[in-house]
Amino acid sequence: MRMRPTLSWTPTEDLPPATTDLQPVADALSTGGVLVLSGAGISTESGIPDYRGEGGSLSRHTPMTYQDYTAGAQARRRYWARSHLGWRTFGRARPNAGHRAVAAFGRRGLLSGVITQNVDGLHQAAGSEGTVELHGSLARVVCLSCGAFSPRRELARRLEEANTGFEPVAAGINPDGDADLTDDQVGDFQVVPCTVCGGILKPDVVFFGEAVPPQRVERCRRLVREATSLLVLGSSLTVMSGLRFVRQAAEAGKPVLIVNRDPTRGDRHALARAALPLGTALTTVADRLGIPVDGRPAAQARG
Numbered sequence: 612m613r614m615r616p617t618l619s620w621t622p623t624e625d626l627p628p629a630t631t632d633l634q635p636v637a638d639a640l641s642t643g644g645v646l647v648l649s650g651a652g653i654s655t656e657s658g659i660p661d662y663r664g665e666g667g668s669l670s671r672h673t674p675m676t677y678q679d680y681t682a683g684a685q686a687r688r689r690y691w692a693r694s695h696l697g698w699r700t701f702g703r704a705r706p707n708a709g710h711r712a713v714a715a716f717g718r719r720g721l722l723s724g725v726i727t728q729n730v731d732g733l734h735q736a737a738g739s740e741g742t743v744e745l746h747g748s749l750a751r752v753v754c755l756s757c758g759a760f761s762p763r764r765e766l767a768r769r770l771e772e773a774n775t776g777f778e779p780v781a782a783g784i785n786p787d788g789d790a791d792l793t794d795d796q797v798g799d800f801q802v803v804p805c806t807v808c809g810g811i812l813k814p815d816v817v818f819f820g821e822a823v824p825p826q827r828v829e830r831c832r833r834l835v836r837e838a839t840s841l842l843v844l845g846s847s848l849t850v851m852s853g854l855r856f857v858r859q860a861a862e863a864g865k866p867v868l869i870v871n872r873d874p875t876r877g878d879r880h881a882l883a884r885a886a887l888p889l890g891t892a893l894t895t896v897a898d899r900l901g902i903p904v905d906g907r908p909a910a911q912a913r914g
Contacts, residue, residue: 626878629886636842636868636885636892637899640721644839647713647725648856652845652871654731656707656890658700660785661845674787677821680813681755684802687811690789692800694814695770696779697790698763701749706737709844712893712904714738719902724834728846728853730787730816743831745823745852747816749788756810766803766812773801787816823852835859840866845889848877857881 639645651661679686706714714737716722725742727734730749734742752766753759779796805812817823835841841860848854854876860867861880869875869884870892878884885892897904 626874627881627884629874629884631885631887632883633870633885633887633892633896633899635866635883636870637896639840639842639866639868640716640896641900642839643721644723644837645716645721645842646723646834646838646840646860647716647842647844648846648853649713649725649727649729649734649844650846650848650853650871651729652847653709653713653727653889654704654707654729654733654845656709656888657704657731657733659704659731661847674785674819675789677818680818681811688800688802689792689794689797691770691802692774692777692797693790693792694788695767695774695777695800696792697785697788698749698767700790701731701788704731704733706733708890708904709893710734710737710739712890712897712902713844715897715902715904719900721900723838726831726834726856730814743827743834745817745827745831747814749814749816751815752812753815754805754808754810755813757805757808759805759807760815761806763814769803770801773803788814817852819850828855831856832859835865836863838865840868843867843869843871843875843877843881844893845871846875847871847873848875 655661675690680690710733713725713734717725717739725734725739726745727742728745730744730746732748732750750763752761752763777800779792785791804810835856841857843857846853848857857867857877857880867877867881869877869881870887870889871884872886872888875884894904
């Protein structure tokens with residue numbers, strides 16, 4: 612029987628109590644060398660819901676797995692119909708105060724790097740340079756046969772042409788850019804093939820049940836080794852792809868700080884967890900450090 616990936620986590624031990632004290636975060640940033648690890652929670656204020664928080668998408672939606680996607684054409688039809696519709700909303704999202712604060716910390720030289728579990732490109736749009744996209748990006752598409760990459764905007768145009776009049780109303784949007792549609796709404800949506808070899812196209816993201824490329828994992832491990840501390844922003848750390856870096860930092864004796872409204876799977880490794888909204892918390896920290904979080908024009912990072 613196929614094993615399903617871990618989508619939820621329930622504490623099995625007493626975790627350290629959360630706090631609203633942001634001074635440890637400010638102290639770490641003032642020292643410099645902070646590595647940021649962000650999750651879906653940092654993008655909620657941009658209109659993209661998270662998976663597991665209050666009202667999170669897992670309460671109504673099971674993300675596509677790599678195994679299901681590659682197993683059959685109907686699963687791919689359902690995915691692309693929902694993702695095509697979701698992309699219209701997803702592509703309009705703009706960086707919020709949390710993203711802008713992270714970019715401001717980077718410009719001041721306080722960060723050693725940014726790793727994001729998100730696929731929305733909002734860190735880069737806010738101005739964070741060298742961001743490692745742990746789970747890839749929705750802005751790119753890859754062929755599973757020949758490995759050719761292409762921009763998502765190009766695929767969106769082709770799907771529009773192949774599905775004239777496709778205008779269902781989605782019940783919601785999810786962190787992976789997937790809209791909530793019924794099978795009846797999906798209907799006979801037409802999927803288009805790779806223009807190079809005719810193969811199966813897939814967004815250049817790591818689906819649930821799919822491994823993060825080893826070279827990307829090693830790059831992140833190197834960033835952890837080089838950092839003085841790890842700051843986790845808006846991640847429940849439920850999946851091992853992010854939790855492993857928290858464990859690595861803790862085992863190396865490096866302070867781990869978490870800002871997330873709900874308990875996380877990494878809390879027991881953390882010096883503290885601040886249970887506050889990300890935008891407010893990071894803007895407050897920036898104010899304490901005398902760093903302006905400006906609203907300068909966003910970079911065109913998502914294609």
